[in-house]
Amino acid sequence: MTKLKRILPALCVLLTPFFAGAQNSTELSVEESYLQESVDNMIIREQSRAESREMKNLALDYIGDAIQSGNTSDEIRQSLEYLGLEGVLNRTNENGRIINNFPDVRWRAAEYLGELGTPEARDSLIKMVYYDTEPAVLTSAVEALAKIGYDPDGRAVETITWIVRKFDNTNPDNRLAWRAIDAFVKFETKSYDAIQMLIRISEGPYVRPVQDKAKEALKEIRKSQAQAKQEQQQQQQRQ
Numbered sequence: 744m745t746k747l748k749r750i751l752p753a754l755c756v757l758l759t760p761f762f763a764g765a766q767n768s769t770e771l772s773v774e775e776s777y778l779q780e781s782v783d784n785m786i787i788r789e790q791s792r793a794e795s796r797e798m799k800n801l802a803l804d805y806i807g808d809a810i811q812s813g814n815t816s817d818e819i820r821q822s823l824e825y826l827g828l829e830g831v832l833n834r835t836n837e838n839g840r841i842i843n844n845f846p847d848v849r850w851r852a853a854e855y856l857g858e859l860g861t862p863e864a865r866d867s868l869i870k871m872v873y874y875d876t877e878p879a880v881l882t883s884a885v886e887a888l889a890k891i892g893y894d895p896d897g898r899a900v901e902t903i904t905w906i907v908r909k910f911d912n913t914n915p916d917n918r919l920a921w922r923a924i925d926a927f928v929k930f931e932t933k934s935y936d937a938i939q940m941l942i943r944i945s946e947g948p949y950v951r952p953v954q955d956k957a958k959e960a961l962k963e964i965r966k967s968q969a970q971a972k973q974e975q976q977q978q979q980q981r982q
Contacts, residue, residue: 827852850883857887889926
């Protein structure tokens with residue numbers, strides 16, 4: 744693995760013309776598309792596990808290109824999860840000190856997980872929220888969860904409520920609260936805990952724009968629930 748890490752930058756340079764040619768081609772065979780995706784995934788996997796911040800950010804650049812080109816494979820998601828837990832669960836220690844704590848890498852990974860948009864990406868983001876402590880990373884992860892908008896079992900809302908409450912009890916964060924409000928509205932939550940958190944934000948130690956946003960969110964959720972109830976009643980009457 745150490746030898747591979749040393750030759751990886753050179754490998755990327757050598758393969759750049761191949762990628763450029765593949766991207767400029769108007770048509771690719773199934774075999775060529777599969778080969779390109781496989782090579783992309785291999786390079787991204789090895790870059791994400793390299794030691795330097797520079798190489799990890801380069802992996803994220805490649806991931807962005809891969810997602811735009813339609814590569815939403817689970818290998819991409821696995822690399823993003825690895826990067827999203829860099830320095831949190833995936834730790835490298837030197838003389839008793841963590842040397843791979845890269846919050847910028849983690850918040851970018853969260854952003855791309857949101858763009859990936861799969862149920863598995865949602866699970867990776869939930870894991871990030873539970874283990875991270877950096878407000879910027881958590882804010883990015885909450886925003887990504889809202890972007891995915893997939894929460895059939897309520898775990899995303901539960902996780903967001905938990906992290907906002909955790910900060911609310913110690914060090915309220917306006918940006919995190921703002922993104923949490925967006926998520927609650929997006930999910931049209933019926934969660935009692937989430938509703939209580941919105942009330943807390945509207946009255947708690949947050950700046951006025953955040954408080955006002957929480958109040959508007961409560962109105963929107965109440966309105967959407969009333970509309971849903973009305974539609975259900977109309978459907979029952981038609982039956």
